[in-house]
Amino acid sequence: MMRYLAGRVLRAILTIFLVITFAFFVLHLSGDPAMMILSVDAPPESIKAFREAWGLDRPVWVQFLAYIGHALQGDLGNSMRDGRPAAQLVFERVPATLAITLPAFALKLLIGIPAGIYAALHRNSWADRLTMMISVAGFTVPSFVLALVLVLVFSVQLGWLPSAGSDRATSAILPIVTLGIAGAAILARFTRSAMLEVLGQPYIRAASAKGLQWRTVVVEHALPNAAIPTTTIVGFMVGTLIAGAVVVESVFAWPGIGRLLVSAVSNRDLAVVQAILLLVAATMVTSNIVVDAIYGWLDPRLRRGGARAR
Amino acid sequence: MAQGTDALVSLRGLTVDFDTGKRIVRALHGIDLEVRRGEALGLVGESGCGKSITWLAALGLLGGRARIGGEVRLGGRNLVSAPVTDLEKVRGRRIAMIFQDPSSSLNPVHRIGRQLGEALRLHRGLQGRAADAEARRLLDRVGIADAGRRLGDFPHELSGGMNQRVMIAMALAGQPDLLVADEPTTALDATIQAQILELLAEIRRDTGMALVLISHDLGVVSENTERVCVMYAGRIVEDAPIDTVFDSPAHPYTRGLLAALPELEGPRRALVPIAGVVPEPSNLPPGCSFAPRCDRRIPACEAATPPAIPLAVDHRVACIRP
Amino acid sequence: MTALLEVSDLSRAYEVRRGSWPFGKMATLHAVDGVSFELQAGRTLGLVGESGCGKTTTAKLVLGLVPVTGGEVRIDGESLPAAGTQPWRALRRRMQMVYQDPLGALDRRLSVGRQVMEPLAIHGLGGRLAEHREKAMAMMDAVGLAAHHFDRFPHELSGGQRQRIVLARALILDPQLLVCDEPISALDVSIQAQVVNLLLALQQRLGLAYLFISHDLRMIRQVSHEVAVMYLGRIVEQGDPDRLFAAPAHPYTQALVSAIPTHARQKRRRTVLPGEPPNPVDRPAGCAFHPRCRHAVARCRVETPQLRVLADGRRAACHLVEQIVASAA
Numbered sequence: 001m002m003r004y005l006a007g008r009v010l011r012a013i014l015t016i017f018l019v020i021t022f023a024f025f026v027l028h029l030s031g032d033p034a035m036m037i038l039s040v041d042a043p044p045e046s047i048k049a050f051r052e053a054w055g056l057d058r059p060v061w062v063q064f065l066a067y068i069g070h071a072l073q074g075d076l077g078n079s080m081r082d083g084r085p086a087a088q089l090v091f092e093r094v095p096a097t098l099a100i101t102l103p104a105f106a107l108k109l110l111i112g113i114p115a116g117i118y119a120a121l122h123r124n125s126w127a128d129r130l131t132m133m134i135s136v137a138g139f140t141v142p143s144f145v146l147a148l149v150l151v152l153v154f155s156v157q158l159g160w161l162p163s164a165g166s167d168r169a170t171s172a173i174l175p176i177v178t179l180g181i182a183g184a185a186i187l188a189r190f191t192r193s194a195m196l197e198v199l200g201q202p203y204i205r206a207a208s209a210k211g212l213q214w215r216t217v218v219v220e221h222a223l224p225n226a227a228i229p230t231t232t233i234v235g236f237m238v239g240t241l242i243a244g245a246v247v248v249e250s251v252f253a254w255p256g257i258g259r260l261l262v263s264a265v266s267n268r269d270l271a272v273v274q275a276i277l278l279l280v281a282a283t284m285v286t287s288n289i290v291v292d293a294i295y296g297w298l299d300p301r302l303r304r305g306g307a308r309a310r
Numbered sequence: 311m312a313q314g315t316d317a318l319v320s321l322r323g324l325t326v327d328f329d330t331g332k333r334i335v336r337a338l339h340g341i342d343l344e345v346r347r348g349e350a351l352g353l354v355g356e357s358g359c360g361k362s363i364t365w366l367a368a369l370g371l372l373g374g375r376a377r378i379g380g381e382v383r384l385g386g387r388n389l390v391s392a393p394v395t396d397l398e399k400v401r402g403r404r405i406a407m408i409f410q411d412p413s414s415s416l417n418p419v420h421r422i423g424r425q426l427g428e429a430l431r432l433h434r435g436l437q438g439r440a441a442d443a444e445a446r447r448l449l450d451r452v453g454i455a456d457a458g459r460r461l462g463d464f465p466h467e468l469s470g471g472m473n474q475r476v477m478i479a480m481a482l483a484g485q486p487d488l489l490v491a492d493e494p495t496t497a498l499d500a501t502i503q504a505q506i507l508e509l510l511a512e513i514r515r516d517t518g519m520a521l522v523l524i525s526h527d528l529g530v531v532s533e534n535t536e537r538v539c540v541m542y543a544g545r546i547v548e549d550a551p552i553d554t555v556f557d558s559p560a561h562p563y564t565r566g567l568l569a570a571l572p573e574l575e576g577p578r579r580a581l582v583p584i585a586g587v588v589p590e591p592s593n594l595p596p597g598c599s600f601a602p603r604c605d606r607r608i609p610a611c612e613a614a615t616p617p618a619i620p621l622a623v624d625h626r627v628a629c630i631r632p
Numbered sequence: 633m634t635a636l637l638e639v640s641d642l643s644r645a646y647e648v649r650r651g652s653w654p655f656g657k658m659a660t661l662h663a664v665d666g667v668s669f670e671l672q673a674g675r676t677l678g679l680v681g682e683s684g685c686g687k688t689t690t691a692k693l694v695l696g697l698v699p700v701t702g703g704e705v706r707i708d709g710e711s712l713p714a715a716g717t718q719p720w721r722a723l724r725r726r727m728q729m730v731y732q733d734p735l736g737a738l739d740r741r742l743s744v745g746r747q748v749m750e751p752l753a754i755h756g757l758g759g760r761l762a763e764h765r766e767k768a769m770a771m772m773d774a775v776g777l778a779a780h781h782f783d784r785f786p787h788e789l790s791g792g793q794r795q796r797i798v799l800a801r802a803l804i805l806d807p808q809l810l811v812c813d814e815p816i817s818a819l820d821v822s823i824q825a826q827v828v829n830l831l832l833a834l835q836q837r838l839g840l841a842y843l844f845i846s847h848d849l850r851m852i853r854q855v856s857h858e859v860a861v862m863y864l865g866r867i868v869e870q871g872d873p874d875r876l877f878a879a880p881a882h883p884y885t886q887a888l889v890s891a892i893p894t895h896a897r898q899k900r901r902r903t904v905l906p907g908e909p910p911n912p913v914d915r916p917a918g919c920a921f922h923p924r925c926r927h928a929v930a931r932c933r934v935e936t937p938q939l940r941v942l943a944d945g946r947r948a949a950c951h952l953v954e955q956i957v958a959s960a961a
Contacts, residue, residue, distance in 0.1 A: 211402030583825035
């Protein structure tokens with residue numbers, strides 16, 4: 001087991017390495033930070049000075065090796081904009097982002113999963129059709145449109161909630177709801193199809209033939225099996241806790257990681273962008289490992305590998 | 311058919327209609343069938359003939375899109391109109407069922423012991439140690455060696471044959487009066503099929519339990535049952551003792567099935583196939599459903615569905631020109 | 633005379649991991665282990681055995697779909713070229729395969745006629761479309777499909793008709809050998825006879841050779857000129873089907889035959905074989921069948937029996953076969 005875990009962690013580190021390598025080269029080849037930060041019509045001497053100060057005059061691969069070397073020592077570089085350590089800038093924003101993504105995540109689970117189960121158990125009923133209609137609407141409407149609609153209704157028309165910012169306690173409500181609705185819609189749809197798939201399996205009929213009450217069949221036999229595919233999508237949602245709110249944070253001017261990312265990218269603030277990507281990749285990869293572990297726990301067929309030939 | 315006083319279950323005019331959303335398709339056209347106490351009855355026919363649906367309908371296991379008509383009498387009650395709580399008491403306890411694909415009939419995420427324990431708690435009120443001991447005894451009874459260890463296994467750790475034994479053990483947990491075995495050996499290899507059929511025969515000898523053996527294979531049915539009902543397109547076309555079916559089959563379809571089957575011994579003869587194909591349930595021909603494929607067809611065959619005619623006390627056939 | 637198909641000492645082994653990656657030791661699975669047979673033009677060899685006995689792997693080896701790890705396949709005396717090469721492709725025209733699941737073997741989006749004509753284009757056979765069409769029509773007629781089926785799609789036809797499409801498609805290249813892997817197992821009883829009779833008629837007319845694989849002993853007997861019974865990758869008995877099934881010599885064949893329920897044999901005592909075939913990775917030493925054999929002696933546990941010709945011309949791989957046959961008589 002230890003060797004298995006070690007292998008997984010090694011692969012995870014490799015994934016993270018690939019992500020930051022790719023991002024590094026794309027960012028370095030796609031625009032000049034000096035121009036962005038100093039403005040295009042800055043005198044050539046100041047641009048040259050800026051480049052020398054940040055080492056941008058060296059060949060890209062030298063910059064890359066230097067970056068990796070520092071990163072391995074825990075130094076992710078400094079922001080080109082205000083000179084503060086990039087890691088610090090990023091970590092300052094984490095609580096704000098989690099303040100909306102965690103409640104939104106809870107909302108997704110609490111609405112999405114029960115709705116999906118209910119719809120599957122009452123397939124083709126009006127409740128099922130309604131749930132699926134809302135669900136389709138929920139994930140086909142882009143989140144900025146949903147955000148604007150919510151703002152229009154609850155801020156502009158009713159005046160109940162603030163339309164942007166983070167100064168009041170109620171400011172978080174609209175971002176949370178926006179994120180939560182879209183996620184709940186996806187989860188409901190996914191849970192429903194997982195549940196329908198399981199309900200069509202022979203062991204469900206066999207469990208009924210045994211004399212079990214339908215409720216018991218659903219709780220004991222259908223749900224544990226439907227949980228297996230549903231875990232995948234929930235795990236994916238865990239992975240987006242850090243990075244999944246870029247659009248919503250921008251729309252609501254919420255001071256989280258997403259907004260930091262948008263401004264850092266447009267400024268070519270390389271160290272900050274890299275630091276954010278590193279954090280995002282790390283959460284994604286970690287949640288993947290956790291999902292795999294949960295899989296093994298939920299599905300005994302995966303526990304002991306493919307020992308049986310044929 | 312003679313109304314014996316020893317009837318355990320009798321189906322009368324059992325019909326099943328499936329609501330496909332667009333229209334309603336009749337899959338079962340009035341099944342009259344009686345299973346006597348302790349008897350072994352075979353139900354034979356090709357895919358789609360309704361042999362499995364008959365018993366799933368009788369136990370209310372067809373789901374919401376099926377509408378069931380007629381009667382299923384068990385101990386003076388009609389199961390078709392009974393509330394679902396009554397049906398739950400019949401399932402597994404009076405009538406148990408095992409299925410074609412044993413490995414997917416067991417829940418993949420629960421251990422064998424837990425699934426057996428569930429049946430024992432439900433039907434016999436056994437818990438803890440007592441349930442464990444009884445589960446072991448049952449596994450032992452169905453020929454699973456090292457029962458104690460197997461209780462901790464998951465279905466995917468056992469072979470198909472072993473899983474079917476577990477299914478049989480689970481059926482025995484409720485001490486049913488009737489076991490309905492729906493193609494129990496179709497997914498298994500020949501030598502394993504022989505083991506499972508032998509086991510079923512043994513259990514029947516010991517417990518006096520009645521058996522309905524559903525199969526597409528006349529050979530399987532002939533060795534393991536006393537009486538056989540041949541089904542075609544949602545109807546029983548012939549009902550006779552097993553020897554009668556083989557020695558003097560009356561329905562052209564039964565004769566056709568026998569002529570289409572090769573033998574393992576004796577001189578090789580050319581197979582005589584039945585022409586055409588089985589009709590779709592949604593598109594049955596008028597009159598006798600077999601008429602378009604029948605070489606003894608006369609115009610009257612297409613005019614009306616032939617009723618079941620008794621040829622002998624224990625032999626009836628639904629054909630106007632047997 | 634050179635046989636159309638000559639297979640000698642054919643073997644296929646797989647390296648498999650026992651247990652989950654990256655643990656567990658590597659082990660060798662002998663899917664097919666030293667199989668030899670000959671098949672003359674116009675004849676049928678039936679390969680019979682239970683799942684995992686290696687019959688399907690043998691079929692794939694014969695066609696070169698799976699590379700051999702030992703032994704040789706010869707077609708008309710020529711060694712089978714490596715798969716994917718030009719000579720192999722040319723040879724494949726003469727050897728076609730028919731699978732168990734016709735719907736899986738057909739393309740749902742192509743009309744029946746297009747699929748039947750397809751091999752002509754794949755093998756770059758010249759001629760105008762009209763000629764291809766004519767040839768496809770003739771082939772469809774030969775397998776009992778009507779002209780109006782030409783523009784239909786596979787899902788619109790019945791299982792038996794689909795298997796006829798597969799046959800027409802295989803036969804359009806005028807092959808000499810058809811490898812049929814459980815060609816009728818997915819069909820209903822009344823349809824099986826139709827397809828079997830068709831196969832027999834086509835053999836008569838076109839002089840085809842069949843390597844016919846099935847788990848159904850009765851069907852194998854019906855179609856075969858010779859039959860080979862396989863157990864865990866090896867042939868255990870081979871010979872004339874009538875004699876072999878009437879009086880099987882190898883204990884495994886005896887059990888297999890006795891396991892087939894038939895009405896004629898209803899009253900007869902049956903030998904129920906104990907246990908299940910072991911995982912091919914754990915193939916027992918000596919005679920692979922010995923743990924389930926009631927005749928097994930010490931020698932069977934150490935020495936692998938080779939196929940030997942018996943007095944009546946059939947062959948069996950059993951150390952004790954003479955005694956067993958004598959005691960059964």
